[in-house]
Amino acid sequence: MGMREGGRIDVDEAAVIARVRAGEAEAYAELVRAHTAPALRVAVAFGAGADAEDVVQAAFFKAYRSLGSFRDGSPFRSWLMRIVVNETRNTVRSSARQRAATGREAALTEAEPLIPESADPAVAAVDEERRAQLTAALDQLSEEHRQVVTCRYLLEMDEAETATALGWARGTVKSRLNRALKKLSRILPQALRAEEGGEDHA
Structure with missing residues (x-):
């Protein structure tokens, strides 16, 4: 081992x-x-x-x-x-759904690299704010959409693992993830998306 x-x-x-x-x-x-x-x-x-x-x-x-x-x-x-x-x-x-939100926030915290202590406190505050926004946005999704986003992005499972874990066909994972991401992009504030490295996604 x-x-x-x-x-x-x-x-x-x-x-x-x-x-x-x-x-x-x-x-x-x-x-x-x-x-x-x-x-x-x-x-x-x-x-x-x-x-x-x-x-x-x-x-x-x-x-x-x-x-x-x-x-x-x-x-x-x-x-x-x-x-x-x-x-x-x-x-x-x-x-209550509140517990699920708390759990997702914990998973999200773990999934992201820890901010080094030397980091600018303002950067850390922005990071916390973004995490809170994403958690709130996830809560507005249907249960199935929350589950697929949680598996693929918070738990970093691949498509096959997600399909097995949720008991869905791979095609279902793909289509539900697509719909969930479209919905998330509408829910999340424009500011959060614009901050994604300042890249131009035209």
Whole structure:
């Protein structure tokens, strides 16, 4: 087991899954260790709030019990994230949308590089303001549009991972993301878009 770029733990997942299926239950801990951090980020981004750790624990337990239905050769991470997304939805279904907004803000904070301490405080203030505007804009999207933007941009999943995590076809991911981005571009203040490096997108 080695470290991958970006601090992700690298595991030979197929080998570990084979060991678990062969009765070596304790090998599952390797998968848990490798995927806890991304699973927590998904739970938080989908609004689990203070329940994120419980949600992830429940998701790992469900994944363990469902390992028989896991298709060999497919990415374990994407399959697991779908379970995390479903578990989070079930947990937060009855709670206020405010928790989802808080979660997305946390995910967004994590997704962006930290501002160095030497940075101009005015720059930091603008950054905070932009983050708040994006969070508020996401709250005006439909649930499906929020989910696809959260997966693709806040959690930096690729199209295939997003499709698996949300249980959608890849074409659906593409079309919903397109519509979500169009809606976001209308909602977000002109100032926020103009600041995107001052480039001319004519």
